[in-house]
Amino acid sequence: MDTTIEKSYSLPSTHLLPPWKYPLNITLPVGTLYFPSLDQNPPHPSALFPIVPPRSVILGPLLRQAHLLNKLVSSQTGSGKSATANTILGDKVFQSGISAQSLTKRCQKATRDWKGRELLVVDTPGLFDTKEGLPTTCKEICKCVLFSCPGPHAFLMVIPVGRYTVLEQQTVELIKATFGNSVTKHMVIVFTRREDLEDSKLDDYIANAHVSLKSFIHECGGRCYAISNRANKAEKEGQVQELMELIERMVLENARGYFSEKIYKDIEERLKQKADILKKIYADQLRNEIKLIENDGSLKSEEEKAEKIQEANKRYDEKMKNIMEEAGQNIFEYVFSLVKNTLGKIWHRLWK
Numbered sequence: 001m002d003t004t005i006e007k008s009y010s011l012p013s014t015h016l017l018p019p020w021k022y023p024l025n026i027t028l029p030v031g032t033l034y035f036p037s038l039d040q041n042p043p044h045p046s047a048l049f050p051i052v053p054p055r056s057v058i059l060g061p062l063l064r065q066a067h068l069l070n071k072l073v074s075s076q077t078g079s080g081k082s083a084t085a086n087t088i089l090g091d092k093v094f095q096s097g098i099s100a101q102s103l104t105k106r107c108q109k110a111t112r113d114w115k116g117r118e119l120l121v122v123d124t125p126g127l128f129d130t131k132e133g134l135p136t137t138c139k140e141i142c143k144c145v146l147f148s149c150p151g152p153h154a155f156l157m158v159i160p161v162g163r164y165t166v167l168e169q170q171t172v173e174l175i176k177a178t179f180g181n182s183v184t185k186h187m188v189i190v191f192t193r194r195e196d197l198e199d200s201k202l203d204d205y206i207a208n209a210h211v212s213l214k215s216f217i218h219e220c221g222g223r224c225y226a227i228s229n230r231a232n233k234a235e236k237e238g239q240v241q242e243l244m245e246l247i248e249r250m251v252l253e254n255a256r257g258y259f260s261e262k263i264y265k266d267i268e269e270r271l272k273q274k275a276d277i278l279k280k281i282y283a284d285q286l287r288n289e290i291k292l293i294e295n296d297g298s299l300k301s302e303e304e305k306a307e308k309i310q311e312a313n314k315r316y317d318e319k320m321k322n323i324m325e326e327a328g329q330n331i332f333e334y335v336f337s338l339v340k341n342t343l344g345k346i347w348h349r350l351w352k
């Protein structure tokens with residue numbers, strides 16, 4: 001299985017994928033799957049397939065609340081976002097474990113080849129963590145947004161079985177404030193610690209759940225799934241299959257669309273514009289460089305010139321390979337101000 005991870009900030013390479021590839025993005029605590037629309041021009045790689053599969057899932061550490069949980073629920077650790085991401089990725093890619101503090105410090109993404117599809121999972125750290133503060137939280141959300149641009153197919157809200165406190169409710173409020181209310185149309189609730197249900201069914205658990213959880217499930221169109229990240233490998237793969245089927249149904253219900261509201265809206269366009277400008281700059285640079293080499297009197301033989309030109313072409317190719325990442329870095333401040341403006345309005349109200 002091909003699993004890769006990038007811990008530092010970089011953009012997903014979806015724009016550069018050959019047409020036969022279609023990645024799936026996942027974000028943990030809130031996971032998101034999105035399908036590109038078929039009339040996209042040029043069509044998104046995944047739009048080229050008759051049955052459009054989820055392209056990206058963000059398995060949602062969109063919200064990390066470890067410090068708050070520590071206040072209210074002693075010895076409470078993470079909800080299992082990284083563990084769920086690892087289950088989906090089929091490998092221990094992200095750090096997961098018992099800790100009084102959030103283990104995941106930075107937004108990170110990893111991809112997996114799953115049944116011929118590229119699955120992109122975004123794991124975010126301490127988001128909405130007041131200990132980190134608003135600027136750090138905004139920065140991590142920005143990375144998450146850029147990782148999953150032009151928008152994820154699904155947000156996976158990861159909650160352990162037996163827990164739905166005021167913290168989870170606040171988290172949901174924050175997600176909605178950041179991404180817009182329609183985010184729930186792209187949301188699946190993933191209950192971790194499925195084994196704690198023992199002989200009970202998830203339906204029975206939900207039937208007896210607190211009204212606030214029932215209402216949240218209803219908002220998410222009844223989409224929920226119980227997962228055990230402690231299951232053996234074969235069982236985990238079976239769970240991933242079921243979860244993906246659920247996500248695919250949701251994506252089809254959403255007219256195969258990925259989540260592209262609010263903050264995602266013009267980011268894709270800006271990314272493209274910035275990338276086009278950079279492409280032009282680098283193409284001009286290459287042309288000038290080649291001209292200088294051709295007219296360089298100190299280079300005696302044609303072989304010498306050809307070698308220099310080849311080197312210049314190589315440098316150009318390298319820049320082109322990283323063009324989307326560079327474009328993302330260029331618009332980072334813009335995305336940051338978008339997120340900060342939105343989140344700043346509710347941050348102090350929710351976390352006071």
Ligand SMILES: Nc1nc2c(ncn2[C@@H]2O[C@H](COP(=O)(O)OP(=O)(O)OP(=O)(O)O)[C@@H](O)[C@H]2O)c(=O)[nH]1
Pocket residue numbers: 061064065066077078079080081082083084095096097098099101102103104192193194195227228229230
């Ligand atoms: N029994 C059981 N334990 C689980 C399950 N999922 C996660 N865990 C455990 O719960 C603990 C926390 O899981 P993480 O994946 O680190 O949780 P997280 O939400 O990413 O946590 P932070 O990154 O610290 O915020 C770890 O010890 C996991 O092994 C599950 O389905 N069953």
